[in-house]
Amino acid sequence: MPRTYEAPPSENTGCKQGLYIHIPFCKQRCIYCDFYSTTCGEAEKAAFAEALCAELVSRKEEAEGRQLTTIYLGGGTPSQLSGEALTRIFSTIHSAYTIDPDAEITIEANPDDISKDFIAVLQSTGVNRVSLGIQTFNEDLLKILHRRHNASQARNAVLTLHEAGFVNLSIDLIYGLPGQSLDTWRHDIDTALRLPIKHLSAYALTYEDGTQLTRLRDIGKLKEAGEETYRSSFYLLKELAEAAGFEHYEISNFARSGWRSRHNSSYWDGSPYIGCGPGAHSFDAKRTRRENRADLCAYLNTPGAPAFREEHLSQNESRNEFVFTALRTNVGVNLELLSRQFGAAALSELLNAATPYLRLKELEERDGHLRLTPAGLFLSDMIMRDLMTV
Ligand code: SF4
Known part of the structure:
Protein backbone atom coordinates (compact mmCIF):
# COMPACT_ATOMS: atom_id res chain seq x y z
CA MET A 1 0.00 0.00 0.00
CA PRO A 2 1.23 3.53 -0.69
CA ARG A 3 2.32 5.38 2.42
CA THR A 4 0.35 8.31 3.72
CA TYR A 5 1.60 11.65 5.00
CA GLU A 6 0.17 13.85 7.65
CA ALA A 7 2.84 16.38 8.61
CA PRO A 8 3.10 19.59 6.58
CA PRO A 9 6.60 20.53 5.44
CA SER A 10 8.55 22.35 8.13
CA GLU A 11 10.76 25.39 7.67
CA ASN A 12 13.70 23.37 8.92
CA THR A 13 15.52 22.20 5.79
CA GLY A 14 18.41 20.66 7.69
CA CYS A 15 17.55 17.01 7.11
CA LYS A 16 15.93 17.15 3.69
CA GLN A 17 17.49 15.88 0.49
CA GLY A 18 15.60 15.70 -2.79
CA LEU A 19 16.38 13.86 -5.99
CA TYR A 20 14.83 15.06 -9.25
CA ILE A 21 15.11 13.01 -12.42
CA HIS A 22 14.27 14.53 -15.77
CA ILE A 23 12.87 12.07 -18.32
CA PRO A 24 13.18 13.85 -21.67
CA PHE A 25 10.65 11.89 -23.74
CA CYS A 26 7.13 12.60 -24.92
CA LYS A 27 5.02 10.64 -27.37
CA GLN A 28 3.94 13.90 -28.98
CA ARG A 29 4.49 17.55 -28.20
CA CYS A 30 1.77 19.70 -26.65
CA ILE A 31 1.51 23.08 -28.35
CA TYR A 32 2.17 25.19 -25.26
CA CYS A 33 5.12 23.30 -23.82
CA ASP A 34 8.71 24.51 -23.72
CA PHE A 35 10.08 21.82 -21.39
CA TYR A 36 13.02 19.92 -22.77
CA SER A 37 11.83 16.66 -24.32
CA THR A 38 12.10 14.71 -27.56
CA THR A 39 9.89 12.19 -29.34
CA CYS A 40 12.64 9.55 -29.84
CA GLY A 41 12.14 5.77 -30.06
CA GLU A 42 12.77 2.83 -27.76
CA ALA A 43 16.50 2.49 -28.48
CA GLU A 44 17.17 6.03 -27.26
CA LYS A 45 15.03 5.44 -24.16
CA ALA A 46 17.01 2.32 -23.25
CA ALA A 47 20.31 4.15 -23.82
CA PHE A 48 19.00 7.04 -21.75
CA ALA A 49 18.20 4.73 -18.82
CA GLU A 50 21.81 3.48 -18.91
CA ALA A 51 23.28 7.00 -19.03
CA LEU A 52 20.95 8.19 -16.28
CA CYS A 53 21.96 5.32 -14.01
CA ALA A 54 25.60 6.23 -14.61
CA GLU A 55 24.88 9.83 -13.60
CA LEU A 56 22.94 8.71 -10.51
CA VAL A 57 25.92 6.67 -9.35
CA SER A 58 28.50 9.34 -10.20
CA ARG A 59 26.69 11.98 -8.14
CA LYS A 60 25.76 10.01 -5.06
CA GLU A 61 28.37 11.85 -2.94
CA GLU A 62 26.33 15.03 -3.32
CA ALA A 63 23.80 13.54 -0.91
CA GLU A 64 26.62 13.55 1.70
CA GLY A 65 25.27 10.70 3.73
CA ARG A 66 21.79 12.22 3.95
CA GLN A 67 18.77 10.07 3.25
CA LEU A 68 16.67 10.97 0.23
CA THR A 69 13.44 12.40 1.63
CA THR A 70 11.84 13.01 -1.77
CA ILE A 71 12.33 11.53 -5.22
CA TYR A 72 10.55 13.03 -8.21
CA LEU A 73 10.49 11.71 -11.77
CA GLY A 74 9.35 14.53 -14.02
CA GLY A 75 9.66 15.43 -17.64
CA GLY A 76 8.86 15.07 -20.36
CA THR A 77 6.71 12.06 -19.72
CA PRO A 78 8.22 9.53 -17.29
CA SER A 79 5.32 7.15 -17.99
CA GLN A 80 6.70 6.80 -21.52
CA LEU A 81 9.64 4.76 -20.20
CA SER A 82 9.36 0.97 -20.29
CA GLY A 83 8.83 -1.04 -17.12
CA GLU A 84 12.38 -2.39 -17.44
CA ALA A 85 13.86 1.09 -17.70
CA LEU A 86 11.92 2.35 -14.67
CA THR A 87 12.85 -0.73 -12.66
CA ARG A 88 16.51 -0.29 -13.58
CA ILE A 89 16.45 3.39 -12.58
CA PHE A 90 14.83 2.71 -9.21
CA SER A 91 17.10 -0.19 -8.45
CA THR A 92 20.10 2.09 -9.12
CA ILE A 93 18.66 4.75 -6.81
CA HIS A 94 18.12 2.13 -4.10
CA SER A 95 21.65 0.80 -4.37
CA ALA A 96 23.46 4.16 -4.70
CA TYR A 97 21.49 6.23 -2.16
CA THR A 98 19.91 5.74 1.23
CA ILE A 99 16.20 6.41 1.06
CA ASP A 100 14.19 7.64 4.03
CA PRO A 101 11.58 4.94 4.81
CA ASP A 102 8.96 7.74 4.70
CA ALA A 103 10.24 9.26 1.46
CA GLU A 104 7.73 10.77 -0.93
CA ILE A 105 8.35 9.15 -4.32
CA THR A 106 6.49 10.83 -7.17
CA ILE A 107 6.18 10.02 -10.84
CA GLU A 108 4.51 12.26 -13.40
CA ALA A 109 2.31 10.36 -15.82
CA ASN A 110 0.02 10.96 -18.75
CA PRO A 111 -3.51 9.59 -18.26
CA ASP A 112 -3.38 7.34 -21.32
CA ASP A 113 -0.24 5.60 -20.02
CA ILE A 114 -2.05 4.27 -16.92
CA SER A 115 -2.37 0.53 -17.47
CA LYS A 116 -2.28 -2.56 -15.25
CA ASP A 117 1.33 -3.18 -16.26
CA PHE A 118 2.38 0.39 -15.52
CA ILE A 119 0.67 0.28 -12.11
CA ALA A 120 2.45 -3.00 -11.31
CA VAL A 121 5.78 -1.30 -12.09
CA LEU A 122 4.93 1.62 -9.80
CA GLN A 123 3.99 -0.75 -6.98
CA SER A 124 7.18 -2.79 -7.34
CA THR A 125 9.46 0.27 -7.45
CA GLY A 126 8.08 2.00 -4.34
CA VAL A 127 6.42 4.94 -6.08
CA ASN A 128 3.81 6.31 -3.67
CA ARG A 129 2.60 9.48 -5.38
CA VAL A 130 1.38 9.97 -8.95
CA SER A 131 0.98 13.34 -10.60
CA LEU A 132 -1.24 13.22 -13.69
CA GLY A 133 -0.97 15.84 -16.43
CA ILE A 134 -4.63 16.31 -17.26
CA GLN A 135 -4.74 20.08 -18.03
CA THR A 136 -8.48 20.16 -18.90
CA PHE A 137 -11.47 17.83 -19.11
CA ASN A 138 -12.84 19.66 -22.16
CA GLU A 139 -12.51 17.52 -25.30
CA ASP A 140 -12.16 20.45 -27.71
CA LEU A 141 -9.50 22.12 -25.63
CA LEU A 142 -7.58 18.85 -25.20
CA LYS A 143 -7.43 18.58 -28.99
CA ILE A 144 -6.34 22.21 -29.41
CA LEU A 145 -3.55 21.63 -26.87
CA HIS A 146 -2.53 18.46 -28.74
CA ARG A 147 -2.88 16.33 -25.62
CA ARG A 148 -2.94 12.57 -26.18
CA HIS A 149 -5.78 11.70 -23.82
CA ASN A 150 -9.49 12.45 -23.74
CA ALA A 151 -11.59 13.48 -20.76
CA SER A 152 -12.82 10.01 -19.85
CA GLN A 153 -9.27 8.61 -19.97
CA ALA A 154 -8.29 11.39 -17.57
CA ARG A 155 -11.04 10.55 -15.07
CA ASN A 156 -10.45 6.80 -15.41
CA ALA A 157 -6.72 7.20 -14.84
CA VAL A 158 -7.37 8.78 -11.44
CA LEU A 159 -9.99 6.19 -10.48
CA THR A 160 -7.84 3.25 -11.63
CA LEU A 161 -4.84 4.44 -9.63
CA HIS A 162 -7.03 5.02 -6.61
CA GLU A 163 -8.55 1.54 -6.86
CA ALA A 164 -5.02 0.14 -7.10
CA GLY A 165 -4.26 1.68 -3.69
CA PHE A 166 -2.57 4.96 -4.64
CA VAL A 167 -3.84 7.50 -2.15
CA ASN A 168 -1.47 10.38 -2.84
CA LEU A 169 -2.76 11.51 -6.25
CA SER A 170 -2.26 14.90 -7.81
CA ILE A 171 -3.52 16.38 -11.04
CA ASP A 172 -2.42 19.36 -13.11
CA LEU A 173 -4.86 21.76 -14.77
CA ILE A 174 -4.33 24.86 -16.91
CA TYR A 175 -6.54 27.94 -17.08
CA GLY A 176 -6.69 30.88 -19.47
CA LEU A 177 -6.84 28.46 -22.43
CA PRO A 178 -7.86 30.00 -25.76
CA GLY A 179 -11.66 29.96 -25.95
CA GLN A 180 -12.05 28.64 -22.38
CA SER A 181 -15.03 30.34 -20.75
CA LEU A 182 -15.40 30.71 -17.01
CA ASP A 183 -18.12 28.05 -17.14
CA THR A 184 -15.83 25.61 -18.94
CA TRP A 185 -13.16 26.28 -16.34
CA ARG A 186 -15.70 25.81 -13.53
CA HIS A 187 -16.57 22.44 -15.04
CA ASP A 188 -12.86 21.46 -15.05
CA ILE A 189 -12.48 22.42 -11.40
CA ASP A 190 -15.71 20.69 -10.36
CA THR A 191 -14.70 17.52 -12.20
CA ALA A 192 -11.28 17.55 -10.59
CA LEU A 193 -12.64 18.12 -7.09
CA ARG A 194 -15.09 15.22 -7.40
CA LEU A 195 -12.19 12.83 -8.07
CA PRO A 196 -10.30 11.11 -5.21
CA ILE A 197 -7.28 13.41 -5.34
CA LYS A 198 -5.23 14.90 -2.52
CA HIS A 199 -3.47 17.59 -4.51
CA LEU A 200 -4.24 19.96 -7.36
CA SER A 201 -1.81 22.13 -9.31
CA ALA A 202 -3.27 24.77 -11.62
CA TYR A 203 -1.23 27.04 -13.85
CA ALA A 204 -2.09 30.04 -15.96
CA LEU A 205 -1.38 29.32 -19.61
CA THR A 206 1.78 31.11 -20.67
CA TYR A 207 2.87 31.89 -24.20
CA GLU A 208 6.52 30.83 -24.28
CA ASP A 209 8.87 31.83 -27.09
CA GLY A 210 9.27 29.20 -29.78
CA THR A 211 6.13 27.21 -28.98
CA GLN A 212 3.45 26.41 -31.53
CA LEU A 213 0.94 28.09 -29.24
CA THR A 214 2.76 31.40 -29.52
CA ARG A 215 3.10 31.04 -33.31
CA LEU A 216 -0.64 30.37 -33.64
CA ARG A 217 -1.41 33.45 -31.56
CA ASP A 218 1.01 35.58 -33.53
CA ILE A 219 -0.60 34.66 -36.87
CA GLY A 220 -4.08 35.25 -35.45
CA LYS A 221 -5.22 31.61 -35.31
CA LEU A 222 -5.67 31.68 -31.52
CA LYS A 223 -6.74 34.45 -29.22
CA GLU A 224 -4.93 34.94 -25.95
CA ALA A 225 -7.21 35.35 -22.94
CA GLY A 226 -7.30 38.79 -21.37
CA GLU A 227 -6.01 39.61 -17.92
CA GLU A 228 -9.52 39.72 -16.46
CA THR A 229 -10.14 36.13 -17.60
CA TYR A 230 -6.94 34.99 -15.91
CA ARG A 231 -7.87 36.86 -12.77
CA SER A 232 -11.43 35.53 -12.52
CA SER A 233 -10.25 31.98 -13.36
CA PHE A 234 -7.65 32.16 -10.59
CA TYR A 235 -10.09 33.38 -7.95
CA LEU A 236 -12.81 30.93 -9.03
CA LEU A 237 -10.29 28.12 -8.58
CA LYS A 238 -9.29 29.41 -5.16
CA GLU A 239 -12.91 29.72 -4.05
CA LEU A 240 -14.02 26.28 -5.23
CA ALA A 241 -10.90 24.41 -4.10
CA GLU A 242 -10.99 25.97 -0.63
CA ALA A 243 -14.74 25.29 -0.32
CA ALA A 244 -13.95 21.64 -1.09
CA GLY A 245 -11.45 21.53 1.78
CA PHE A 246 -8.20 22.13 -0.12
CA GLU A 247 -5.58 24.44 1.36
CA HIS A 248 -4.14 27.02 -1.03
CA TYR A 249 -0.57 26.52 0.14
CA GLU A 250 1.36 27.91 -2.82
CA ILE A 251 0.34 30.26 -5.63
CA SER A 252 -0.37 27.39 -8.06
CA ASN A 253 -0.90 24.53 -5.62
CA PHE A 254 -3.71 23.23 -3.44
CA ALA A 255 -3.69 20.24 -1.11
CA ARG A 256 -5.88 18.46 1.36
CA SER A 257 -4.55 18.83 4.89
CA GLY A 258 -1.26 16.95 5.27
CA TRP A 259 -0.88 16.21 1.55
CA ARG A 260 1.27 19.05 0.23
CA SER A 261 3.87 18.08 -2.32
CA ARG A 262 6.95 17.58 -0.18
CA HIS A 263 9.23 17.61 -3.18
CA ASN A 264 7.93 20.86 -4.63
CA SER A 265 7.88 22.38 -1.16
CA SER A 266 11.61 21.77 -0.94
CA TYR A 267 12.08 24.11 -3.95
CA TRP A 268 10.31 26.84 -2.01
CA ASP A 269 12.04 26.36 1.33
CA GLY A 270 15.61 26.23 0.01
CA SER A 271 16.31 22.52 0.61
CA PRO A 272 19.03 20.74 -1.36
CA TYR A 273 18.17 18.63 -4.39
CA ILE A 274 20.18 16.72 -6.93
CA GLY A 275 18.84 16.92 -10.48
CA CYS A 276 19.83 14.17 -12.92
CA GLY A 277 19.04 13.91 -16.63
CA PRO A 278 19.37 16.39 -19.50
CA GLY A 279 18.21 19.86 -18.52
CA ALA A 280 17.79 18.94 -14.83
CA HIS A 281 18.54 21.56 -12.18
CA SER A 282 20.29 21.00 -8.84
CA PHE A 283 20.74 23.16 -5.76
CA ASP A 284 23.12 22.58 -2.85
CA ALA A 285 21.04 24.65 -0.36
CA LYS A 286 23.95 27.07 -0.07
CA ARG A 287 24.82 29.25 -3.03
CA THR A 288 25.31 26.90 -5.98
CA ARG A 289 22.81 26.05 -8.68
CA ARG A 290 23.64 23.59 -11.42
CA GLU A 291 21.90 22.98 -14.73
CA ASN A 292 22.66 19.94 -16.86
CA ARG A 293 22.92 20.68 -20.58
CA ALA A 294 19.53 20.06 -22.22
CA ASP A 295 20.79 17.85 -25.03
CA LEU A 296 19.89 14.17 -25.13
CA CYS A 297 22.55 13.22 -27.74
CA ALA A 298 25.33 14.83 -25.72
CA TYR A 299 23.94 13.21 -22.57
CA LEU A 300 24.05 9.75 -24.17
CA ASN A 301 27.62 10.32 -25.39
CA THR A 302 28.97 11.16 -21.93
CA PRO A 303 27.39 8.61 -19.58
CA GLY A 304 27.90 9.55 -15.96
CA ALA A 305 29.55 12.87 -16.79
CA PRO A 306 27.00 15.15 -18.47
CA ALA A 307 27.96 18.68 -19.41
CA PHE A 308 26.54 21.28 -17.02
CA ARG A 309 26.88 24.88 -16.01
CA GLU A 310 27.04 26.16 -12.48
CA GLU A 311 25.86 29.43 -11.10
CA HIS A 312 27.16 30.77 -7.79
CA LEU A 313 24.59 33.07 -6.32
CA SER A 314 25.74 36.41 -4.96
S1 SF4 B 1 3.25 19.20 -21.55
FE1 SF4 B 1 4.15 17.29 -20.82
S2 SF4 B 1 3.45 15.74 -22.31
FE2 SF4 B 1 3.14 17.75 -23.28
S3 SF4 B 1 5.04 18.11 -24.45
FE3 SF4 B 1 5.31 19.06 -22.44
S4 SF4 B 1 6.34 17.55 -21.20
FE4 SF4 B 1 5.47 16.48 -23.00
Missing part, protein backbone atom coordinates in the same frame (compact mmCIF):
# COMPACT_ATOMS: atom_id res chain seq x y z
CA GLN A 315 24.51 37.55 -1.54
CA ASN A 316 21.85 39.64 -3.27
CA GLU A 317 20.70 36.86 -5.59
CA SER A 318 20.55 34.50 -2.68
CA ARG A 319 18.49 36.95 -0.63
CA ASN A 320 16.14 37.53 -3.59
CA GLU A 321 15.60 33.81 -3.99
CA PHE A 322 15.00 33.42 -0.27
CA VAL A 323 12.27 36.07 -0.44
CA PHE A 324 10.59 34.98 -3.69
CA THR A 325 10.45 31.29 -3.00
CA ALA A 326 9.06 31.84 0.49
CA LEU A 327 6.58 34.43 -0.73
CA ARG A 328 5.08 31.89 -3.14
CA THR A 329 3.83 29.88 -0.17
CA ASN A 330 1.21 30.63 2.45
CA VAL A 331 3.95 30.39 5.11
CA GLY A 332 5.58 33.53 3.70
CA VAL A 333 8.99 35.01 4.45
CA ASN A 334 10.33 34.23 7.91
CA LEU A 335 11.61 37.70 8.82
CA GLU A 336 13.78 36.59 11.71
CA LEU A 337 15.46 33.98 9.51
CA LEU A 338 15.96 36.56 6.76
CA SER A 339 17.64 38.91 9.22
CA ARG A 340 19.81 36.12 10.59
CA GLN A 341 20.94 34.94 7.17
CA PHE A 342 21.25 38.25 5.31
CA GLY A 343 21.55 40.90 8.01
CA ALA A 344 19.32 43.53 9.60
CA ALA A 345 19.79 45.84 6.60
CA ALA A 346 18.25 43.22 4.27
CA LEU A 347 15.24 43.02 6.57
CA SER A 348 14.62 46.76 6.70
CA GLU A 349 15.16 47.04 2.94
CA LEU A 350 12.51 44.36 2.37
CA LEU A 351 10.01 45.96 4.72
CA ASN A 352 10.58 49.37 3.09
CA ALA A 353 9.92 47.94 -0.37
CA ALA A 354 6.88 46.12 0.98
CA THR A 355 5.31 49.22 2.55
CA PRO A 356 3.08 50.26 -0.40
CA TYR A 357 1.75 46.72 -0.70
CA LEU A 358 1.21 46.46 3.06
CA ARG A 359 -0.87 49.64 2.85
CA LEU A 360 -2.90 48.23 -0.04
CA LYS A 361 -3.35 44.99 1.95
CA GLU A 362 -1.76 42.98 -0.85
CA LEU A 363 0.95 41.93 1.59
CA GLU A 364 0.58 41.33 5.32
CA GLU A 365 3.08 41.10 8.17
CA ARG A 366 1.88 38.70 10.83
CA ASP A 367 3.46 36.23 13.28
CA GLY A 368 6.95 37.25 12.18
CA HIS A 369 6.23 36.45 8.52
CA LEU A 370 5.62 38.57 5.42
CA ARG A 371 3.11 36.98 3.09
CA LEU A 372 0.84 37.70 0.15
CA THR A 373 -2.82 38.28 1.03
CA PRO A 374 -5.54 36.78 -1.18
CA ALA A 375 -5.71 40.14 -2.99
CA GLY A 376 -1.95 40.08 -3.57
CA LEU A 377 -1.71 36.50 -4.83
CA PHE A 378 -2.76 37.32 -8.38
CA LEU A 379 -0.30 40.24 -8.44
CA SER A 380 2.57 38.17 -7.12
CA ASP A 381 4.85 38.65 -10.16
CA MET A 382 4.65 42.43 -9.94
CA ILE A 383 5.02 42.51 -6.16
CA MET A 384 8.03 40.20 -6.23
CA ARG A 385 9.66 42.36 -8.92
CA ASP A 386 9.29 45.38 -6.68
CA LEU A 387 10.74 43.57 -3.67
CA MET A 388 13.86 42.57 -5.59
CA THR A 389 17.16 44.15 -4.64
CA VAL A 390 19.85 44.76 -7.27
